[in-house]
Amino acid sequence: MHFFKSAAAIALLTGACVVSAETGEKGDAPVTTGNSDRIVYEAFVTSDDVESVRLNFTGTEDGVGVLVQACFTGISSSQPGPYPYHVHDFVVGPNGNCTATGAHLDPYLRGEVTACDADAPETCQVGDLSGKYGRASEDAREGTWCTSYIDKYLSLNSDDVSFIGNDRSIVVHNVNKTRIACGNIVLATDNFSGAGAYPSPNATSTGEPPIATGGATRVGASGLALGVILGVGAMLL
Numbered sequence: 170m171h172f173f174k175s176a177a178a179i180a181l182l183t184g185a186c187v188v189s190a191e192t193g194e195k196g197d198a199p200v201t202t203g204n205s206d207r208i209v210y211e212a213f214v215t216s217d218d219v220e221s222v223r224l225n226f227t228g229t230e231d232g233v234g235v236l237v238q239a240c241f242t243g244i245s246s247s248q249p250g251p252y253p254y255h256v257h258d259f260v261v262g263p264n265g266n267c268t269a270t271g272a273h274l275d276p277y278l279r280g281e282v283t284a285c286d287a288d289a290p291e292t293c294q295v296g297d298l299s300g301k302y303g304r305a306s307e308d309a310r311e312g313t314w315c316t317s318y319i320d321k322y323l324s325l326n327s328d329d330v331s332f333i334g335n336d337r338s339i340v341v342h343n344v345n346k347t348r349i350a351c352g353n354i355v356l357a358t359d360n361f362s363g364a365g366a367y368p369s370p371n372a373t374s375t376g377e378p379p380i381a382t383g384g385a386t387r388v389g390a391s392g393l394a395l396g397v398i399l400g401v402g403a404m405l406l
């Protein structure tokens with residue numbers, strides 16, 4: 170990470186060609202809309218090495234993007250940071266198996282060979298939260314370290330390929346990318362019509378999301394399965 174940043178900085182200073190952002194095979198991630206601020210998803214992540222990581226995903230007043238609030242507490246000093254964390258494709262496996270969560274949420278098939286350029290977040294994998302907004306600090310060892318930001322590419326609408334609810338998870342890694350804890354993203358509050366029923370009339374992204382008709386979850390899952398196949402290497406991260 171630091172290497173890439175330094176390289177880019179040096180390139181800028183010398184007027185040389187800057188490491189460019191990598192656009193997904195299906196284009197950059199479009200800005201999402203229709204994310205109601207009355208919908209909240211949350212994730213609770215814990216393991217032997219991680220006391221707790223809590224994340225909230227809330228819609229916004231204008232419906233653009235998703236507010237992410239995250240607090241990391243009590244990470245074992247045996248795990249070196251700073252800590253990457255991402256939205257992964259699948260739920261946590263039996264016995265808390267983090268490998269079963271698959272790769273990062275990457276519906277636009279951007280891959281991760283080229284590191285995320287935080288200055289061009291639309292080009293990053295949608296689920297690469299730490300790539301876009303920074304890894305969690307080692308301050309989370311002794312106490313609690315929190316962060317919050319609005320990500321314009323996550324979606325709270327089940328018919329969007331960047332939907333983070335149902336069947337997705339959060340994985341926290343150590344600095345070497347080893348998965349040290351994981352937890353599922355679940356619906357916490359839906360103040361429209363009762364749990365489980367989302368307003369979905371105009372829940373599409375701007376731009377041209379590659380959404381087919383049919384069950385949103387299945388469409389998302391098959392698109393993501395393709396992403397996993399294309400990026401088997403990613404499974405190891």
Ligand SMILES: *[C@@H]1O[C@H](CO)[C@@H](O)[C@H](O)[C@H]1NC(C)=O
Nearest residue numbers: 211223224225238239240315
């Ligand atoms: C998530 O939201 C709940 C309810 O608003 C709040 O109590 C909690 O502190 C939030 N968690 C984080 C990590 O922001």
Ligand SMILES: *[C@@H]1O[C@H](CO)[C@@H](O)[C@H](O)[C@H]1NC(C)=O
Nearest residue numbers: 262263264266267268269270
């Ligand atoms: C964890 O999940 C992966 C992928 O699903 C699987 O290959 C592996 O055998 C599982 N490990 C354990 C200990 O269950």
Ligand SMILES: *[C@@H]1O[C@H](CO)[C@@H](O)[C@H](O)[C@H]1NC(C)=O
Nearest residue numbers: 247248249343344345346347
């Ligand atoms: C992380 O990687 C460094 C060097 O790359 C190594 O010295 C260290 O033991 C690794 N730590 C863990 C917890 O894997």
Ligand SMILES: *[C@@H]1O[C@H](CO)[C@@H](O)[C@H](O)[C@H]1NC(C)=O
Nearest residue numbers: 206207208358359360361362
């Ligand atoms: C649901 O929305 C109503 C009206 O906006 C509000 O009065 C109520 O407090 C909300 N309930 C929850 C649980 O957010």
Ligand SMILES: *[C@@H]1O[C@H](CO)[C@@H](O)[C@H](O)[C@H]1NC(C)=O
Nearest residue numbers: 202203232369370371372373
């Ligand atoms: C969403 O749908 C409502 C009612 O169908 C409509 O009034 C509103 O303009 C739509 N919003 C967008 C962004 O399309």
Ligand SMILES: [Cu+2]
Nearest residue numbers: 254255340406
């Ligand atoms: Cu990850």
